[in-house]
Amino acid sequence: MKLKQLLSGMAQRHTNHQETALFFRQAFRLLHFNKIEGDYAEFGCLQYRTFPMAWRAIQAQPIERELWGIGKFSSITEPQTAKDLHPRWQSDTPVISAAAFRRRCRWSRIPLKILHLIQADLSKLEESVAMPDTIALAWINGQPYSDISAVLHWLEPKLTVGMILAFEHYYCWSRFESSGARNAFRALQRLRPDLNFIEFRRFGLAGVAFLIEDA
Numbered sequence: 001m002k003l004k005q006l007l008s009g010m011a012q013r014h015t016n017h018q019e020t021a022l023f024f025r026q027a028f029r030l031l032h033f034n035k036i037e038g039d040y041a042e043f044g045c046l047q048y049r050t051f052p053m054a055w056r057a058i059q060a061q062p063i064e065r066e067l068w069g070i071g072k073f074s075s076i077t078e079p080q081t082a083k084d085l086h087p088r089w090q091s092d093t094p095v096i097s098a099a100a101f102r103r104r105c106r107w108s109r110i111p112l113k114i115l116h117l118i119q120a121d122l123s124k125l126e127e128s129v130a131m132p133d134t135i136a137l138a139w140i141n142g143q144p145y146s147d148i149s150a151v152l153h154w155l156e157p158k159l160t161v162g163m164i165l166a167f168e169h170y171y172c173w174s175r176f177e178s179s180g181a182r183n184a185f186r187a188l189q190r191l192r193p194d195l196n197f198i199e200f201r202r203f204g205l206a207g208v209a210f211l212i213e214d215a
Contacts, residue, residue: 012205016203016204016205017049017204019203019204020050020053020168020203020204020207021053021056021057022203023166023201023203023204023207023209024050024053024054024056024057025056025057025060026201027057027137027164027166027200027201027209028054028057028058028060028061028065028137029057029060029061030164030200031061031063031136031137031162031164032061032062032063034162036136036160036162036163037063037134037136038065038132038134038135038136038137038160038163039065039066039067039068039132039134039135039136040054040058040065040066040067040068040135040136040137040139041068041070041132041135041137041138041139042054042067042068042069042070042071042139042141043070043071043122043138043139043140043141043142043147043151044070044071044122044140044141044142044143044147044168045069045070045071045073045095045096045101045117045141046071046076046095046096046141046142047095047096048096048100048101048104048105050139050141050168051067051069051101051104051105051108052104052108054067054137054139055067055108055110064114065114065136066114066115066116066132067110067114067115067116068116068117068118068131068132069101069105069115069116069117069118070117070118070120070122070125070128070131071095071118071119071120071122071142072095072119072120072121072122073095073096073097073098073101073117073119074095074097075093075095076093076095076143076144077121077122077123077142077144077146077147080144080146081145081146083144083145083146083177083180083183098117098119101117102117105117116130116132118130118131122142122147122148122150122151123146123147123150124150125150125151125154126154131154133158134158134160135155135158135163136162136163136164137163137164137166138151138155138163138164138165138166139166139168140152140165140166140167140168140181141168141169142180143169143172143179143180143181144180145180145183145184146180147180148167148180148181148184148185149180149183149184149187151184152184152185152187152188156188156191156192159192159195159212160212161195161212161213161214162211162212162213163211163212164200164209164210164211164212165197165209165210165212166207166208166209166210167181167182167185167207167208167209168181168204168206168207169181169206169207170182170185170206170207170208171205171206171207171208172206179206185197193215194214194215195212195213195214195215196212196213196214196215197210197211197212198210198211198212198213199211
């Protein structure tokens with residue numbers, strides 16, 4: 001029984017991986033088709049999994065884009081409110097270090113001139129010196145509500161028509177609360193009634209991406 005469960009889990013992770021890689025290929029193809037300029041920004045960087053997917057998808061298109069990895073590279077944020085709680089994510093959950101992330105970027109042959117790794121608390125992005133000016137695809141793989149809310153607060157004035165906003169853990173509910181991504185996104189929608197967020201694609205176990213348009 002345990003072997004069967006192990007194999008089933010491996011198969012599901014493989015499917016999730018393929019779906020997410022397909023999302024990146026289609027997303028950057030659409031951004032190129034619509035002539036949406038801007039960079040790729042990944043907020044969280046808990047693992048080195050989606051970053052190389054984005055890099056390969058960017059390489060397949062003629063528009064040059066820079067890649068930004070923004071996160072603590074140390075641990076998951078301690079819960080600040082009940083909305084941050086989820087049984088799968090504890091503050092001692094291991095995440096990739098900045099050194100290991102940078103090393104894997106080098107193994108993926110991402111040119112240093114387009115690579116930006118910013119080690120920062122997601123709740124204090126305004127204090128970071130180097131941050132992207134224009135973003136075409138924002139990928140949020142953090143989980144706690146406090147982190148995602150802070151990221152969306154920072155992104156809010158930078159939202160532009162045609163941009164893609166993607167949440168890796170959008171449907172990761174607990175028994176007591178909607179996901180941090182869902183709660184933070186609803187607050188963003190209330191803040192920006194001048195924008196529509198159109199569902200673009202679902203991917204992986206719990207991911208969903210939205211296209212931005214004028215209301």
